[in-house]
Structure formats: structure tokens, C-alpha cells
Amino acid sequence: MNGDGARSVLDLFHGARLTPTQRRIAHCLVEHSGKAAYFSAAEVADLAGVSQPSVTRFAMALGYEGYPALRRRLRDLTGDDSAEVPAAGGNAMQLAVRAEAEHLARLHDQLARLDDVERAARLLNESRPLPVLGLRAAAPLAGYFGYFAAKVHPDVRVLDTGGTPLLDRLDQARAAGAGAMLAVVLPRYPRESLDAIAEAKRMGYAVVAITDSAVSPVADHTDVVLPAAVGTQLVFDLHTGPMAMAMVLLQAMCDAAPEPAQRRLEEFEATAARRHIFTA
Structure with a gap:
């Protein structure tokens, strides 16, 4: 997702009073904003290092009935109904450097x-x-x-x-x-x-x-x-x-x-x- 998309995801959390665990989840969704709309609750939990129920409670803290409702909102923000793009190839070191390049692109x-x-x-x-x-x-x-x-x-x-x-x-x-x-x-x-x-x-x-x-x-x-x-x-x-x-x-x-x-x-x-x- 481009910078505007990442800011749109970030806007979901604006003004919300989040616990430290919920901040980790929010950070994970912003960091992976290009793919977050296609993650399951279990995948988000794994990426953020929290429990799956914590992801559900996070969605409810934002006013959604559960994580599926939040994921639908994320898909609306991306404006993209296509399937998730497969991860690019490369070894672990190359993938880490590529991720840094993506971070710099978002900073740009x-x-x-x-x-x-x-x-x-x-x-x-x-x-x-x-x-x-x-x-x-x-x-x-x-x-x-x-x-x-x-x-x-x-x-x-x-x-x-x-x-x-x-x-x-x-x-x-x-x-x-x-x-x-x-x-x-x-x-x-x-x-x-x-x-x-x-x-x-x-x-x-x-x-x-x-x-x-x-x-x-x-x-x-x-x-x-x-x-x-x-x-x-x-x-x-x-x-x-x-x-x-x-x-x-x-x-x-x-x-x-x-x-x-x-x-x-x-x-x-x-x-x-x-x-x-x-x-x-």
C-alpha cells in the first residue's frame, strides 16, 4: 500500500485509548498495511506477538463487532479486492533489506x-x-x-x-x-x-x-x-x-x-x- 493507504489505516486508531498490547496490534497493521486486509486474526496475532483473543478485543475496542468487521473496513480502505500478492523471493537477508526499502518508501x-x-x-x-x-x-x-x-x-x-x-x-x-x-x-x-x-x-x-x-x-x-x-x-x-x-x-x-x-x-x-x- 502507498503512503496514503498507510495513513488511512493509521486514521482508524486516531484518538483511540489503546493498551500496550493493542498498540502492538495497531503498529503491526500499519507496518503491514499493504497486506493487513487479508490477514486472519491468527496471522495478526502471530505477527504482533499477542494472543488471538487480544486481536478480537482490539477490534471491539475500535467499535467493531469483531475482527472480521475490522478486516472488511481495512479492505475498504485499500480499495483493492484482488488476491494477496505472493511474497517476493530471496533469502532471509535479502527479504530484510527489501523490507527496509519498503519502510523508506513509506517514509518518502x-x-x-x-x-x-x-x-x-x-x-x-x-x-x-x-x-x-x-x-x-x-x-x-x-x-x-x-x-x-x-x-x-x-x-x-x-x-x-x-x-x-x-x-x-x-x-x-x-x-x-x-x-x-x-x-x-x-x-x-x-x-x-x-x-x-x-x-x-x-x-x-x-x-x-x-x-x-x-x-x-x-x-x-x-x-x-x-x-x-x-x-x-x-x-x-x-x-x-x-x-x-x-x-x-x-x-x-x-x-x-x-x-x-x-x-x-x-x-x-x-x-x-x-x-x-x-x-x-
């Missing part, structure tokens, strides 16, 4: 509307300092974003370790003038990340989140959600989509304040040349 369609990205960029540009939260699996991506963001933002603070010092660092950044925070929250959604976001909101932060789905657990507790699917076909998740989203966001930050960004980049290049930091 999603970025036809840049309202959320541009709003997020404005919030983060205006924050001095700028905390960037990323724990466990999200820590490398937070560091990656922070490394490049520091070249165009005067004070980036990467928060990639948990424990009580994490909240101390949020307090310190807020006292120094921080008004917004970027949070990278990826499956399996560390509880400490969610707790830190809740505490940041109580402190008065605006929170921008890069996460894997618009129905991830962080979605209801942030000001702007920038979803980008992760790959789940290998032993460990592939984060190609969230990394691309992080760089898109950083580009939007540069576009929103081009003169300061260019000036800081030129200053960095001059310093790098003087110190012989790079060989090429």
Missing part, C-alpha cells in the same frame, strides 16, 4: 507533508541548550544526531545514560534555558525513557519524539511525533528509517535558520583545518 510518501518536521525543527532550534535523549537501543542514534547537530546548534547535550543522573541533567538543562527536547524512543521502549519524557513535560519542556510508529507508547506524551518504522526481520532491529528521519529533522533545522547554521559550519571547517582534524 510521509514526507510529502512536512508540517510536523518543520514544527519540530522550530522547537529544537529555539531551545538553548538542546537535550537529546536516547537510551539503550536508541543511544547510538541519539549520539549520531547529537554529533552533527552540534555543528549547527550552539549547545547540544546528548542524554544516553539512565539512572538518577539523567533527571539531574534534565534539571540542569532546563535551568540553563532549555525549552525543548528531542527524544529517540525505539522498541522495546525503555520504561526509563518514558518516565524521563513524563518528567520533562512536568518541567515544562516541549518534547519531539522520533519513534517507530505514530501509535508507539510515546505518542500520547509528546508535542510532535516523527514516526519511522524499524526493521524486525532479523534477530536485532534495523534502524535505517529512524536514522533517515533524524537526518531529515536536522536538515529542517538548518533550513529553518540557514544563516546561523552556515556560519557555524564555516567556523567548524576553519577550526578543523587549523587543527588538522581530518585527512581529507
Whole structure:
């Protein structure tokens, strides 16, 4: 299904109060939006890692009599009554990479509307300092974003370790003038990340989140959600989509304040040349 179709499936869950298990089911249907209308309840349960009765309860929570009624609605949204397309051939590694390409294609369609990205960029540009939260699996991506963001933002603070010092660092950044925070929250959604976001909101932060789905657990507790699917076909998740989203966001930050960004980049290049930091 194209990006519009995926957004149509996502609209089914808009405003619904879903349990964590139901969020997993919703995420599964969005991720497999091109084929979801042809899945049985048992297949959805298997893909989402939940029980079959949970799929039935999920459909009823959305106001349908059961999963068959929800599946009919999904078919209406696809506008396609054809049989399911057989899976393309290839080994497990090729299929995992192909799935990543499909995720990026959906991200491409999603970025036809840049309202959320541009709003997020404005919030983060205006924050001095700028905390960037990323724990466990999200820590490398937070560091990656922070490394490049520091070249165009005067004070980036990467928060990639948990424990009580994490909240101390949020307090310190807020006292120094921080008004917004970027949070990278990826499956399996560390509880400490969610707790830190809740505490940041109580402190008065605006929170921008890069996460894997618009129905991830962080979605209801942030000001702007920038979803980008992760790959789940290998032993460990592939984060190609969230990394691309992080760089898109950083580009939007540069576009929103081009003169300061260019000036800081030129200053960095001059310093790098003087110190012989790079060989090429």
C-alpha cells in the first residue's frame, strides 16, 4: 500500500485509548498495511506477538463487532479486492533489506507533508541548550544526531545514560534555558525513557519524539511525533528509517535558520583545518 493507504489505516486508531498490547496490534497493521486486509486474526496475532483473543478485543475496542468487521473496513480502505500478492523471493537477508526499502518508501510518501518536521525543527532550534535523549537501543542514534547537530546548534547535550543522573541533567538543562527536547524512543521502549519524557513535560519542556510508529507508547506524551518504522526481520532491529528521519529533522533545522547554521559550519571547517582534524 502507498503512503496514503498507510495513513488511512493509521486514521482508524486516531484518538483511540489503546493498551500496550493493542498498540502492538495497531503498529503491526500499519507496518503491514499493504497486506493487513487479508490477514486472519491468527496471522495478526502471530505477527504482533499477542494472543488471538487480544486481536478480537482490539477490534471491539475500535467499535467493531469483531475482527472480521475490522478486516472488511481495512479492505475498504485499500480499495483493492484482488488476491494477496505472493511474497517476493530471496533469502532471509535479502527479504530484510527489501523490507527496509519498503519502510523508506513509506517514509518518502510521509514526507510529502512536512508540517510536523518543520514544527519540530522550530522547537529544537529555539531551545538553548538542546537535550537529546536516547537510551539503550536508541543511544547510538541519539549520539549520531547529537554529533552533527552540534555543528549547527550552539549547545547540544546528548542524554544516553539512565539512572538518577539523567533527571539531574534534565534539571540542569532546563535551568540553563532549555525549552525543548528531542527524544529517540525505539522498541522495546525503555520504561526509563518514558518516565524521563513524563518528567520533562512536568518541567515544562516541549518534547519531539522520533519513534517507530505514530501509535508507539510515546505518542500520547509528546508535542510532535516523527514516526519511522524499524526493521524486525532479523534477530536485532534495523534502524535505517529512524536514522533517515533524524537526518531529515536536522536538515529542517538548518533550513529553518540557514544563516546561523552556515556560519557555524564555516567556523567548524576553519577550526578543523587549523587543527588538522581530518585527512581529507
